[in-house]
Amino acid sequence: MFSSSQFDATSAFAGGGFSFTQQTQPTDSTPSPAKSRETQGLVPVTVKQISEASQSGDEKSNFVINGVDVANVTVVGMVFEKVGRNTDVAFILDDGTGRMKCRRWMNENFDSIEMEEILDGMYVRVNGHLKSFQGAKQLVAFSVRPVTNFDEVTFHFIDCIHNHLQTKSQGEGLTPTQPQLVDTSLSTPMRNGSNGSQTAPSSQLSGQFSIDGLKSCDQLVLDYLQQPSSIGQEKGIHRDELSRQLKFPVEKIMESIRSLEEEGLIYSTIDEFHYKSTASG
């Protein structure tokens, strides 16, 4: 699966009432709050995030992103200025948020074989270690793989956002107002039923993460109806459109519509299938 985040048993969760039996991914859960994040795995980040990362100590120490030690990262972007030497191959990775230097040491045959395939202008996924060299941040890559299915690009940025939210909520500790955030990582099997897009075989991305999971269906329906384009439509939005756009089954949409209507947040217009938000936008 594309999942790259690890669930770490920090004290932030200990009192939160979330039992670890709900975990769906196997984790090497450390019994005590682990300060060392070496077990974190590859953290999906954008070059912008890397540029803003600070270092906890001297050049040899770990980088800190979002208050969390980060050593190994995964980045997706385009290769430019590839320069191959006997000892190493260097290139610039541009992911749209910034450009950074990457270097791949030619330790084994596999390294040179893999890098030979990589050309300027190609989209690649780079997995590597963040390093500081003469004041500049660099990525020492141990894996550079061309992207063949471009949904991977979309997925990567969603992954970065997901990871960002996860570390943020871990840092702040869980509050009762954030149950939906943690739902995303803990209770994915339960959400599968309600989110139609997860069962679609055509999308590899649907594995464990969906942006929709961050908000309830009610909130999504309301958000959609409060968009300027929806408000501009006199006769409102048909519930089929909501179902299509938000990728929820019509029954779920109707449930949300009913509760929103009861709250007085939306109202039906020309018939019981069209709805508008009561807010003027």
Place this chain on the structure above:
Amino acid sequence: MDTSSPSVFVNAELLRMHVGKKVRAVVHVIQSDGEITTGKSTDEQQLIVKGLPHVSLMSYVEVIGIAESDQSIRAETWTNFGNTFDTQSYNQVCQLANGEFKGLFL
């Protein structure tokens, strides 16, 4: 490390907020006549792309370039994303990257 020239994720609706700036968008090619390519944005509206070579119809192309107007982009770099692409997800990334999570991108 250079974050001075990011390309903003846009769909048709967001394009108008970034006219004159470097943007990136995925279009579903409807028409291509050498200089002007007409495509459908990830939010189902029409976009014009200038400067693309002839691209096959119905393919998805990611265009990175300068937004010339609220409906057109002048391409600097482009990548053929193939014939299948999840535009819904990309569209949502555009919204998130310009909204709540702008700090991770720009």
